[in-house]
Amino acid sequence: MSAFTVDDVRRLAALAQLDLNPEETEAFTRQLGDILEFARQVQDADATGLEDPDQFMLAATEPRRDDAREPSLPRDEVLSGAPDGDPATGLFKVPRVLNG
């Protein structure tokens, strides 16, 4: 597989909603390439004979609680942590998404 490029980093940054400055883009191109080379070692592990790749998790066979409604946090308190919350309407406000 080819080495990591500046364009790869820019494409990933766009997917992850991150804006990188030129210095970060340059450093990350090199570092992410090195880390992926390192991570690629997992491909040498022989997984034949594993029936279920999800079996790494400890078995969660215990029953869960009833799906019953329970009290939750007061709305005003939750909204109080929002950068632009509106307790009167109970809404979080964001920039306009649709035009018109």
Add this chain to the structure above:
Amino acid sequence: MTLGDAAAIRRAIAAREVSAVDVCRASLDRIEALNGALNAFITVDAERALRRAASLDDGPATVRDLPLFGVPIAVKDNICTRGLRTTAGSRILEHYTPPYSATVIERVEAAGAIVVGKTNCDEFAMGSSTEHSAFGPARNPWAHDRTPGGSSGGSAIAVATGMTPIALGSETGGSVRQPAALCGVLGFKPTYGRISRYGLIAFGSSMDQIGPLATNVTDLATVLQVLAGEDLRDSSCARRPADDYSAMLNAGARGLRIGIPSRILAEGIEEGVRAAFDAATEALRDAGASLIDIELPHARYATPAYAIVAMAEASSNLGRYDGVRYGHRGEKTPSLRDMYTSTRAAFGREVKRRVLLGTYVLSGGYYDAFYTKAQQVRALLRRDYETAFEQVDVVATPTSPTTAFPLGARVEDPLQMYLADVLTVSANLTGLPAISVPCGFAEGLPVGLQLTGRAWDEATLLRGAAAITNR
């Protein structure tokens, strides 16, 4: 006054030799005296702590029986505390005050403990040195030019310096055990599912666990007893009653079968660390334990698999920092997308690296080659341990391949930083419990010995840890 261990504090208060307020003041004074040099705490709320101490002193006599009555505790700053700022070491949450407390906070407070403050950590617990904190690096109390390890570095410093006798940290790849080892205290990662994570700020959800730090095994067992057990608010928390964690503390080493993966330890371990480890395991053998050479054939894939899983889950979990519901929002921007990117510009470098890598390994065309394969490595590793546990009770290694490393040595070399966790990540990948116990010094710096045990068998690890500290 000097703070003793948690058990001594509780006894002294119960006997009315001191008050909870006296103890709390002593803890706050010690923090005040040392924190400038060590940067262990991001937030200290003296008023809140003293108020609570006074209410304990004024409370009914019955509360004096509580297992942590009047004991000051330090809490890693990625664990939510109602009304007390919780930053996760990030600018994004610099002004975040949670409207609720984590289950572990409710439990330690119900047991009589007093939260004195929130400890420094790598941003969102991503790091092994507490240098990736937006609030500045923490320093190792044994050598101020070295890191305390991480990511729960502040909690390890607090306990190592007697600011508080006990602390809470969290682990995704060794973030309790490694700083405990580098600061010379005990650190415990219980079995995945043993302790509720409700209110722990998520990083790698298939591996994250909260764990206690202490100076001795008795205190560690007491805190685990308080924390363990089901919580209906965390679906990953097992509906399994806690065991009696103090029951086997005096059982000694006799008959304990200790597996040593000698092939893994043949290279990459600092000489002084190896010597301290060998001396400790030989002492256990002299005390009646048997040392058995074991193989963990897939351990060499653990760190690469960990990097993949941790980054994949980080990129997913950190999607929530969008500037909408809580935390920081970027400058006023005309579009929603600009709001997202200007908000997320507040992430530090290590967080950005991990989000980018996680996005990559989860994207179409790479998912199977990285993520699926890493999950298979977890299954193979788990099988390795199951095979080993057919002939041994615990597996012993050093906790960290090195002693505390110098500040700045690895901070811009992410791969070297990840290798600090080479001996700890297997327990997180498999969900198994593991403990780090001080076992000696190398050139004046503490060395930790790690024991990994069977799932849910924390009691045997505490027994082994007691045998090491009593040797």
